Amino acid sequence: MLGKVIIILVTFLLQCAxxxxxxxxxxxxxxxxSYIKKDPNFYKYCKQQLKNVVGIRDEGISNVSCQALCYSANDDPPRSFSNKKDNGGDFDKWARSKEYRGYIHIPSFSVSCDAKGYISSDPKDPDYSDQHNPTQNPEKVVNIERNPYGYTKEYTPYIIYSSADIYTNDATFNGIRWSKIKDNTCLSIFDARASRLSTIARYIQYFLLKYDxxxxxxxxxxxxCCNRQVSVTVHRTVFPQTSLYINGTKVSEQAQTELGKFILSGGKPAKDFKIDEDGNWIIKHIKELIKxxxxxxxxxxxLAPxxxxxxxNGKA
Structure with a gap:
């Protein structure tokens, strides 16, 4: 009898283990x-791209366009952030500097798994007020002092920061979402942001380059996953520069490339204009151009290329 009890007890302990x-x-x-990186060689690179890829042969237009782009470049973000939670922390101060073209921040959140290795509760993302139905209107998550969709840095000759134009043509970019995958043993999280130059800056670009x-x-x-394995992949455009931070430390970066291809991807409007021979088209015909x-x-x-x-890849 005692032997049977011992066998049952050992079996139970093994099952628990x-x-x-x-x-x-x-x-x-x-x-x-995402930010436009300052680079001492960028002006030369920009002129080469405009000439060889975009087909801009006018030196005056090329000079003005590349100077404007260089002026609009951002200061490099810090290599690390020690405090991303509190107002007044180093991340909050950086975000309020407006020196970026956009960012995505997925704060640390808790994941609960049961004894069998299955996700047992939905996470809570502190960036959104409605945890079960993430925002369907990106404008609702925009703070004028901390805009994750970024800013257009304009030199007039004073530096001003205009809120970027937010992409609203695709529900894919409507906010964070998550789902259980791999038989409920892992959690898939997705977030996306898309934006472009402010409307005024777009008109200026079009006047110069004829591309939106x-x-x-x-x-x-x-x-x-419940085994604490974590993977992060960031899809991004060829331009501008993009950095990835894990727990506040920069772990990866991709350089801004293919500026000419990037400009061409904006496309040309259905209606175009022609420059007068005397070169005074902006002064004489600004109302006609807009019309x-x-x-x-x-x-x-x-969307850019x-x-x-x-x-x-790492462990939680």
Missing amino acids: LSGSAVTFQTPDVLTI APFIYAKVYMTV NFSLSADGHGN YGQDLTW
Whole structure:
């Protein structure tokens, strides 16, 4: 009799050991930043791209366009952030500097798994007020002092920051979402942002180059599993520069490339204009220009070409 009891007890203990125990853990904090990087060689590179790819032969237009782009370049973001939670922390101060073209921040959140290794509760993302139905209107998550869709930095000759035009033509970019995958053993998290130059800056670009501005974007794909394995992949456009931060430290970066291809991707409006021989077309015909051609509507237009991914794999 005693032998049977011992066998049953050992079997029970082995089953407990094999099945594991329920666990709750914190995911890594994930941040991507898009910005136009300052580079002493960028002016020369810009002129080459305008001439060889975009087909701009006029030196005056090329000079003005590339100077404006250089003036609009952003200060490099910090290599690390020590405080991304509190107002007044280093991340909050950087975000209020407006020195970026967009960012995505997925704060650390808790994941609970049962003893069998299945997701047992939905996460809560502190960036959104409605946890079960993430915002369907990107404008609702925009703070005028901290806009994740970024700013257009304009030199007039004073530096001003205009809110970017937010892409609203695709529900894919309407906010964060998550779902259980792999038989409920992992959680898939997705967030995306897309924006482009402010409307005024788009008109200026069109006057100079005859192309509308494309939308830049970043898409974050994050997978978190009950074995604590975490993978992060960032899809982004060829331009501008993009950095990936994990737990406040920069772990990867992709350079801004293919400026000419990026400009061409914006496309030309249906109506065009011709420059007068005397060169005074802006002064003489500004009202006619605005009347006779139309850029794509705010929130609508072309996405810029897809660039090289950023990736990270690790443990929570």
